[in-house]
Amino acid sequence: MIVATVGNVLVWAVWIVAAFACLGSGVAVVSFSNPFYSALALIGNLGSLAVLYLLLSSEFVAAAQVLVYAGAVMVMFLFVIAYIGPRTESPWAGGPSWQAVGAVLAASALLVEIIVVIGLKAGGRLAHSHHIGGSFGSPSYVGRLFLSDHLLAFEITSIVLLVAAIGGVILGAHSRRATDEVPPL
Amino acid sequence: MREVWWISLIKAAVIVNLIMVAFAYTTWLERKLLGRMQNRYGPNRAGPFGLLQPFADLIKLVRKESFFPSAAHESLYIAAPIASMFTALAAFAVIPFGAGWKIWHYHVDGEIANVSIALILIFALGSIGVYGAIVGGWASQSKFALLGSMRTCAQLVSYEVSLALSVLGVVLMGQSLNLVDIVNKQGATIWFFIPQFAGLLVFLFAMIAETSRPPFDLPEADTELVAGYHTEYGGMRWGLFQTAEYINLITLSALAVTLFFGGWHGPYAPLGPVWFLLKVFVFVSAFIWIRASVPRLRYDQLMRFGWKVLLPVATINAVITALLVVWVS
Numbered sequence: 001m002i003v004a005t006v007g008n009v010l011v012w013a014v015w016i017v018a019a020f021a022c023l024g025s026g027v028a029v030v031s032f033s034n035p036f037y038s039a040l041a042l043i044g045n046l047g048s049l050a051v052l053y054l055l056l057s058s059e060f061v062a063a064a065q066v067l068v069y070a071g072a073v074m075v076m077f078l079f080v081i082a083y084i085g086p087r088t089e090s091p092w093a094g095g096p097s098w099q100a101v102g103a104v105l106a107a108s109a110l111l112v113e114i115i116v117v118i119g120l121k122a123g124g125r126l127a128h129s130h131h132i133g134g135s136f137g138s139p140s141y142v143g144r145l146f147l148s149d150h151l152l153a154f155e156i157t158s159i160v161l162l163v164a165a166i167g168g169v170i171l172g173a174h175s176r177r178a179t180d181e182v183p184p185l
Numbered sequence: 186m187r188e189v190w191w192i193s194l195i196k197a198a199v200i201v202n203l204i205m206v207a208f209a210y211t212t213w214l215e216r217k218l219l220g221r222m223q224n225r226y227g228p229n230r231a232g233p234f235g236l237l238q239p240f241a242d243l244i245k246l247v248r249k250e251s252f253f254p255s256a257a258h259e260s261l262y263i264a265a266p267i268a269s270m271f272t273a274l275a276a277f278a279v280i281p282f283g284a285g286w287k288i289w290h291y292h293v294d295g296e297i298a299n300v301s302i303a304l305i306l307i308f309a310l311g312s313i314g315v316y317g318a319i320v321g322g323w324a325s326q327s328k329f330a331l332l333g334s335m336r337t338c339a340q341l342v343s344y345e346v347s348l349a350l351s352v353l354g355v356v357l358m359g360q361s362l363n364l365v366d367i368v369n370k371q372g373a374t375i376w377f378f379i380p381q382f383a384g385l386l387v388f389l390f391a392m393i394a395e396t397s398r399p400p401f402d403l404p405e406a407d408t409e410l411v412a413g414y415h416t417e418y419g420g421m422r423w424g425l426f427q428t429a430e431y432i433n434l435i436t437l438s439a440l441a442v443t444l445f446f447g448g449w450h451g452p453y454a455p456l457g458p459v460w461f462l463l464k465v466f467v468f469v470s471a472f473i474w475i476r477a478s479v480p481r482l483r484y485d486q487l488m489r490f491g492w493k494v495l496l497p498v499a500t501i502n503a504v505i506t507a508l509l510v511v512w513v514s
Contacts, residue, residue: 036323040261043316063305071312072342075319079338082323082331138301139362 011055018051039077046070058137188294197278197297204277208431209239215473222477249420254325257417261324266418266425269317273429273436276310279303280439281365283449283457295449295457296365303364304356307440308349311395315341317429318404322414333413336484337397337404343491344394344401350499351387354380354506355444368448378445383502385445387495392441394491396434398472400479403487438468 025048028041046069053062135141146154213228213235220227228235253262280303283295300306315338322334355377359367371377378385394401405413415426442448442464451460482490 040320059300059302060305063302063309067305067309067312071309071315072345075312075315075338075342078316078319078323079335082319083335139305 014051015055018048018055021045021048022052035081036078039074039081042077043070043074046074056137058142060137060139060142188292192291192293193297196293200277200297201274204274204432204435205428207435208428209243211431211435211469212242213239214470215476218470218473219477222474243424246421246424251420251422254327254417256326258324258326261320262417263422265317265321265324266415266422266429268320269314269429270425270432272310272314272317273432276307276436277432277439279306279364280436280443281368281448282439282461284455299363299365301361301363304352304362304367304444307436308345311433312345314429314433317426318414321418321426325414325417327417329411330414330416333404333410333416336410337414340394340397340401340404340487340491343488344391344495347387347491347495347499348391348395350496350503351384351391352444353499353503354384357503357506357510364443364448368443368450371447372450376445376447376450381445381502381506383498384506385441387499387502388441388445390490390495392437393472393475394487396430396437396472398434399476400481401487402481403484406481434472435465435469438465438472441468 022045025041025044029038029045032038032041046065050062050065050070053059053065216238217227217235228238231237231241253259278297279300281296281299285295286293318337318341319334322330322332322337325331355367356362358377358380359370361367361370367377397404404410405415410416415423418426439461442461446464449457449461451463
């Protein structure tokens with residue numbers, strides 16, 4: 001009994017820390033003037049999202065999130081930013097007006113969503129589901145879903161990735177040919 | 186039967202310290218072996234056979250002035266070696282070194298944490314560890330350090346792909362990402378280095394590149410880059426980077442033993458951790474031997490080898506293994 005209570009308190013503490021780290025790092029991404037720091041904050045954001053996944057007992061998704069997004073993808077971001085060098089600009093200074101409109105629209109959509117969820121929860125319509133089995137979130141469970149219920153989305157994603165990879169190869173080959181044509185000095 | 190939480194804590198503390206000792210004596214072993222292979226003695230002044238040399242080095246590093254470049258980004262400069270060290274130490278938590286024991290009336294597992302995604306966890310921690318190098322190099326605000334960190338980043342990202350693909354065959358045969366399951370499967374059937382020999386070769390090459398050891402030590406090629414991403418580091422901060430590198434070597438050796446050589450299983454006596462340690466020792470010594478024997482590759486050779494040789498071999502190996510596993514079952 002005491003162990004269960006301590007466990008619950010621990011889950012709450014971790015949730016609070018991860019949720020606020022998520023929000024804080026999200027704000028930090030858009031408010032740093034140095035893009036390198038912004039990218040690091042984004043890594044923090046992805047990492048704290050992974051912790052939230054862990055609390056939802058989806059350990060496979062959490063690890064994949066860290067491996068793919070916080071690991072591989074963000075390394076590329078940092079790589080490019082470090083190469084291009086420090087080009088700082090004030091994050092709150094203007095920008096095109098459609099960006100501001102888009103941001104306001106996205107934020108209000110999120111706000112509506114949050115209000116709806118809170119309303120559902122208050123109305124007791126968001127009841128706990130007890131159908132989650134012990135294997136939920138395990139690699140085999142996720143894999144089975146990929147190859148049964150979500151096969152179409154899975155295959156379409158793989159085709160999109162393949163197209164992107166081929167595009168990258170063609171772009172790279174093109175630029176190499178362009179540099180080859182420069183006569184030797 | 187589940188382990189009591191305080192046993193896990195004690196075990197974690199013991200293992201962390203054991204790894205630090207293992208690291209210290211890996212440096213000693215490396216210097217001794219390299220010395221003998223180059224017709225010299227290696228460290229032989231501090232203690233018998235130079236056995237106290239690691240501690241002398243530690244005291245020297247700790248007492249050095251902890252400077253940093255005036256242009257450096259202070260907080261990142263300090264955080265980078267800590268991040269490297271943390272990910273290196275954390276990865277060992279999921280590696281099993283024994284079958285588990287019953288001590289008095291408590292159950293003690295043969296690993297710190299038995300998680301279902303152990304293998305992915307190790308790779309995830311490794312991919313976070315790359316940030317130590319890239320952030321450290323960038324935060325130093327020095328050209329050599331930045332170039333070194335770019336190289337490190339490109340090399341580690343390239344070889345991470347091959348490393349992950351090379352173990353796919355083992356995962357398919359063991360039908361689990363849990364390292365304990367994989368070792369048990371090997372104990373029940375056959376050690377996976379026989380059916381997965383191609384995977385093992387790719388794993389070993391990719392592993393040397395991941396730990397930036399010679400002949401793949403381009404991130405730190407002294408003749409080209411001074412010292413790579415840790416050019417501007419000194420004292421124990423540099424020491425942390427170095428420690429992380431050696432611990433990664435030990436962890437990946439232990440992972441190779443776990444995935445391909447039956448983990449804690451041995452031919453005669455059920456000695457568990459002793460067999461495990463012995464196999465890891467053989468691996469680490471072999472990597473030191475390779476360092477003494479093979480000259481450094483050129484950068485384009487390294488990249489071509491990674492993408493055009495290792496990656497296709499690893500992919501074909503994974504596909505064939507998948508077909509065979511489906512066909513047999």
